[in-house]
Amino acid sequence: MTTLMGCIADDFTGATDLAGLLARSGHSVSLRIGVPEGSPNDAAAFEVVALKCRTAPVPDAVAECRAALRWLQEAGSRQIFWKYCSTFDSTAEGNIGPVAEALMNDLGAKQTIYCPAFPENGRSIFMGHLFVGRQPLHESPMKDHPLTPMRDSNLLRLLTPQVTKPVGLVDRLTVERGVAAVRAELAALAAEGVANVVVDAVADADLHVIAEACLDMPLLTGGSAVAMPLPALLQKQAGAAPPTTAHLRPKIDAPSIVLSGSCSAMTRAQVAQYAAHAPHYRLDPLDLAENGISDALNWLMQVPLNEAPMLYATADPKDVGAAQAKLGVAEAGRVVEVAIAELASAAREAGRRRFVIAGGETSGAVTKALGVTRLDIGEEIAPGVPWTYAESGGSLIALTLKSGNFGQPGFFAEAVAKLEAE
Numbered sequence: 001m002t003t004l005m006g007c008i009a010d011d012f013t014g015a016t017d018l019a020g021l022l023a024r025s026g027h028s029v030s031l032r033i034g035v036p037e038g039s040p041n042d043a044a045a046f047e048v049v050a051l052k053c054r055t056a057p058v059p060d061a062v063a064e065c066r067a068a069l070r071w072l073q074e075a076g077s078r079q080i081f082w083k084y085c086s087t088f089d090s091t092a093e094g095n096i097g098p099v100a101e102a103l104m105n106d107l108g109a110k111q112t113i114y115c116p117a118f119p120e121n122g123r124s125i126f127m128g129h130l131f132v133g134r135q136p137l138h139e140s141p142m143k144d145h146p147l148t149p150m151r152d153s154n155l156l157r158l159l160t161p162q163v164t165k166p167v168g169l170v171d172r173l174t175v176e177r178g179v180a181a182v183r184a185e186l187a188a189l190a191a192e193g194v195a196n197v198v199v200d201a202v203a204d205a206d207l208h209v210i211a212e213a214c215l216d217m218p219l220l221t222g223g224s225a226v227a228m229p230l231p232a233l234l235q236k237q238a239g240a241a242p243p244t245t246a247h248l249r250p251k252i253d254a255p256s257i258v259l260s261g262s263c264s265a266m267t268r269a270q271v272a273q274y275a276a277h278a279p280h281y282r283l284d285p286l287d288l289a290e291n292g293i294s295d296a297l298n299w300l301m302q303v304p305l306n307e308a309p310m311l312y313a314t315a316d317p318k319d320v321g322a323a324q325a326k327l328g329v330a331e332a333g334r335v336v337e338v339a340i341a342e343l344a345s346a347a348r349e350a351g352r353r354r355f356v357i358a359g360g361e362t363s364g365a366v367t368k369a370l371g372v373t374r375l376d377i378g379e380e381i382a383p384g385v386p387w388t389y390a391e392s393g394g395s396l397i398a399l400t401l402k403s404g405n406f407g408q409p410g411f412f413a414e415a416v417a418k419l420e421a422e
């Protein structure tokens with residue numbers, strides 16, 4: 001099969017979010033963890049390469065993304081989508097802009113759009129300002145993110161220090177006027193040399209207009225939602241028949257485990273809700289740094305296999321700050337990620353096969369430890385969070401990789417129940 005579109009995502013949960021939304025179209029969607037080795041021989045209609053470069057230095061992120069681009073082009077992708085977080089997680093030294101400019105350069109593109117809006121999850125952009133629900137980004141819980149605290153909501157201001165070419169805006173008033181108006185505005189900006197264009201969107205209808213207006217751009221960038229209309233548009237453009245694939249749902253009878261390394265506000269609510277009903281164990285970064293995972297492991301091993309326990313490092317900003325003050329920001333994050341990854345491997349060895357993982361960086365560490373390289377996308381649990389299926393250590397496992405603020409407070413129980421309902 002020739003790939004209709006290739007996608008590069010800057011973290012794992014972002015990649016599963018995008019893959020889940022693309023899979024709503026019924027097309028086959030495959031997610032690769034890291035740039036696959038060798039030539040593509042069993043490519044899906046939509047290929048998503050998941051990297052772990054959200055907080056990587058610019059040269060490393062650019063090199064990885066360019067390698068992903070080459071593999072996707074070999075798989076037949078003519079159009080590329082660069083996916084980052086719908087809260088534009090990055091710092092002034094961030095790589096969202098530099099990667100976009102490098103990909104544009106390789107693709108011979110003169111312009112691209114930046115549209116992290118995800119209305120279904122409360123992310124909207126108006127006059128270049130990103131909102132999380134009713135709050136501007138810099139007043140939302142994202143201001144306290146452990147790795148990428150977002151202290152400005154203006155996407156043009158966030159992007160400008162990251163890029164070399166001019167930054168512009170297609171605002172909501174233009175998007176409201178439809179596809180032709182957006183195209184005309186993009187062309188006018190291109191004539192002025194504006195290569196990096198933030199595009200406002202507050203509702204799904206806006207994303208449809210934007211996707212159609214930009215369908216011929218070799219590179220699109222944004223959150224996952226603006227990519228959602230693309231499968232139907234690309235299929236129509238290619239004159240292909242609509243897909244008939246039903247959602248993938250292999251049977252996996254083995255038990256579940258919940259592992260959370262996300263400290264985002266929604267994850268904190270999810271952890272609190274799940275802890276009220278399930279066996280749970282709190283991972284303390286300072287204790288982990290000193291004594292490793294043995295206490296946590298002993299606890300896990302005495303939980304009966306028919307129960308779905310939760311181990312979590314999830315903590316409020318005050319406790320995160322205290323751990324970071326003692327260990328350093330990077331080391332606190334690393335200690336937790338290593339511990340959760342080791343616990344995931346131990347759980348698989350003990351026979352658990354269904355993994356609910358919360359946190360983007362955390363998910364990256366877990367999939368790596370489980371030796372997973374390809375995920376085939378199944379049914380969504382919450383918008384942007386599907387169950388996925390993979391080979392790990394010779395067994396088929398189910399994994400769901402939830403980005404920090406996704407899902408409702410009951411997400412963990414919903415995820416576990418969805419597979420048990422088979």
Ligand code: ADP
Binds near residue numbers: 315319334335359
């Ligand atoms: P999200 O998707 O919510 O951004 P991530 O897993 O991407 O979650 O990032 C959370 C980061 O915070 C990870 O590096 C994780 O190891 C780190 N972390 C988790 N718990 C704690 C804690 N209690 N103290 C300090 N850092 C923590």
